[in-house]
Amino acid sequence: MNRSPAPLYFFRRFLFLASKNRIVKRHRIRYLLWECTNRCNLDCPGNTVYCRKEKHRLDMPAAHFLEALDTIPKRYRRRLRVIIAGGEPLLRTDLPEIGSEISKRGISWGMVTNGTLYSQIIQDKLSAVGLGYLYVRIDGMEATHDRARNNIPNFRYASQCISLALAGDRISVTVLTLVTGLNIHQMEPLYRWLSDLGVKSWRIFTADNLDGLSFRKLLDFIASKRRTAGKIPDIQFGCEGYLGPYEGKVRKAPFFCWSGVNIGAIYNDGGITGCLNMDKRTVQGNIYESGFYEVWQNKFILFRNRDWLKVSRCQNCEDFRYCLGNGLHYRRDTRTEVKVCHLSRLLESEK
Numbered sequence: 001m002n003r004s005p006a007p008l009y010f011f012r013r014f015l016f017l018a019s020k021n022r023i024v025k026r027h028r029i030r031y032l033l034w035e036c037t038n039r040c041n042l043d044c045p046g047n048t049v050y051c052r053k054e055k056h057r058l059d060m061p062a063a064h065f066l067e068a069l070d071t072i073p074k075r076y077r078r079r080l081r082v083i084i085a086g087g088e089p090l091l092r093t094d095l096p097e098i099g100s101e102i103s104k105r106g107i108s109w110g111m112v113t114n115g116t117l118y119s120q121i122i123q124d125k126l127s128a129v130g131l132g133y134l135y136v137r138i139d140g141m142e143a144t145h146d147r148a149r150n151n152i153p154n155f156r157y158a159s160q161c162i163s164l165a166l167a168g169d170r171i172s173v174t175v176l177t178l179v180t181g182l183n184i185h186q187m188e189p190l191y192r193w194l195s196d197l198g199v200k201s202w203r204i205f206t207a208d209n210l211d212g213l214s215f216r217k218l219l220d221f222i223a224s225k226r227r228t229a230g231k232i233p234d235i236q237f238g239c240e241g242y243l244g245p246y247e248g249k250v251r252k253a254p255f256f257c258w259s260g261v262n263i264g265a266i267y268n269d270g271g272i273t274g275c276l277n278m279d280k281r282t283v284q285g286n287i288y289e290s291g292f293y294e295v296w297q298n299k300f301i302l303f304r305n306r307d308w309l310k311v312s313r314c315q316n317c318e319d320f321r322y323c324l325g326n327g328l329h330y331r332r333d334t335r336t337e338v339k340v341c342h343l344s345r346l347l348e349s350e351k
């Protein structure tokens, strides 16, 4: 394994480490993730990146979310982005009204969708009220992607959705891919297919059980595509974990889990946490009991003082300074050890 990250990375890491404490202390909210529904029209096994499906509950009324949003001081609105996730957000018929209300407040917004219900009409309606960012999952070539959804045909809808949004030229499209043992061998064809579609931004995540060799293969793939600056200039490994020797090669910025530092999240039941991928036991409050911003300001210690993450294998880890105990979504609660250590996964694959 080539162990030297790009030289510019060391400079970026130095700057980041020098300013990290100040950034954490200020904790300016930049992203607010909202789980607007738990309903979904697909049937993926388990909950995945930016998509948590639970037993059906009523959707949070738009007014309750907007009330929570309004607790954020106006001076932070200009740089704030609301990302609407689910379930499947397009199952809500009031999305245009919600988008309009968010835009009226001078806040940009985007949405995670499986694309099934997306159409030119929907796009026109949502664009007119400020839809600026679209995140669409593609988990492999057609048969593999659909198999991951219990064979419900979704691939062609997701691709149509991506094509429509790219043709519209007003929406920034990011494709999200969860890499598993089933699609790891499809990265090259998927790259070609996405680039032919005109995709410029691709975020790649991994399943917890991806083996070390496949993981390394994936990181080499991303690093080589970034090096050659091909047709998808913004291909990056997701934020999920610290990558040791691959830091600086597969992502632009040094690893840091921004959960609760510049990302806040509201679950459909009103629970407030740092990121929708977090374990629900990390909820810090509820919009039905306190103002969102009050909780953001006065709770959230869990996310901002990360000394508690120095347990078990992280305790004597030489890379703790850079990793800080990996993505927070790998902790069930404050007592348990990290569920996945990407660095160990890499090192073990070298044996």
Ligand code: SF4
Binding pocket: 242, 313, 314, 315, 317, 318, 319, 320, 323, 324, 325, 326, 338, 340, 341, 342, 343, 344
């Ligand atoms: S042992 Fe912990 S701190 Fe060290 S690299 Fe792994 S997750 Fe990060």
Ligand code: SF4
Binding pocket: 239, 240, 241, 256, 257, 258, 259, 263, 275, 276, 277, 278, 326, 327, 328, 329, 330
């Ligand atoms: S918890 Fe942190 S690492 Fe995990 S998805 Fe959220 S921001 Fe990324």
